[in-house]
Amino acid sequence: MRVHPLSGILVAAGVVVFLGLWATSTRAAWDPLEIFTPGERVGVVEITGVISRATPILEDLKKFREDHSIRAIVVRINSPGGAVGPSQEIMEEINKTKKVKKVVASCGALAASGGYYIASAADLIMANPGTATGSIGVIMQLANVEQLTKKIGVDFYDIKAGALKDMGSPFKPMTPEEKAVFQSLLNNIHEQFINDVAKNRKLPVEKVRALATGRVYTGQEAKELGLVDVMGNFNDAVEKAGRMGGIKGKIETVYPQKRGFSLLKLLLGSDAESPLEFLTSPYPQPAFLPPWMH
DSSP states (O other): OOOOHHHHHHHHHHHHHHHHHHHHHHGGGGOHHHHTOTTOEEEEEEEESOBOOOHHHHHHHHHHHHOTTEEEEEEEEEEOOEEHHHHHHHHHHHHHHTTTSEEEEEEEEEEETHHHHHHTTSSEEEEOTTOEEEOOOOBOOOOOOHHHHHHTTOOOOOOOSSTTTTTTOTTSOOOHHHHHHHHHHHHHHHHHHHHHHHHHHTOOHHHHHHHOSSOEEEHHHHHHHTSOOEEOOHHHHHHHHHHHTTOOSOOEEEOOOOOOOOHHHHHHOTTSHHHHHHHTOSSOOOEEOOGGGO
């Protein structure tokens, strides 16, 4: 049986396209050039979108920290913040990492609230003059749909053990006692935020407390207030991190190996699935988010 010459061309083209997509998906993790540039690399960890889980970022930081060919790390932040626990976990991992290697935080368009919490732990924070940052505050929003459920004829019943077990339920009014408990919770977390920023930035606690109204600052304002160190873009951050790490020549960047593929991740970004879980969670939880996302 004769095979049409065009068939071979199509197969070859398909192989080329497949290999191209594979190379893109694995990114720098399989770049052969990296094998020949030991000790001249800066690792880049990207934090994008709403922060709802820490595990992938913790893994990336740990791998770069233990990789002897990585001399310094840039944490690139484009995030409005998010859940409290994950933001604190990432901050602590950066504090652990900078004991071994220099860490530079590069703030893109937005590094606010939990995004700034994370940035504060770096050896140096670099932002653009117009970066939206700061927003040192905590918020928790609870809906009450009791009147709506009555209109549509739906009743909800709570069976509980513990007087405050159903606090925050959207199907009943909040009592003064419940509101006081929530306020105490947020005050405590806010104080943690203030103290951590003061410690990380080596600023007086009272100065940070005065800035911790939840308002957003521009990168330029943040620099004047001591919340940011220098102005600069991502390339500047890579250059600075490399020199801080002792690289004399050309600086190569390396990114973590790409994780599993999904259509949602392709359309909305690598962290798109977990923020959806966070934003649609039925359980009330405090969050580090700027005012316009409340």
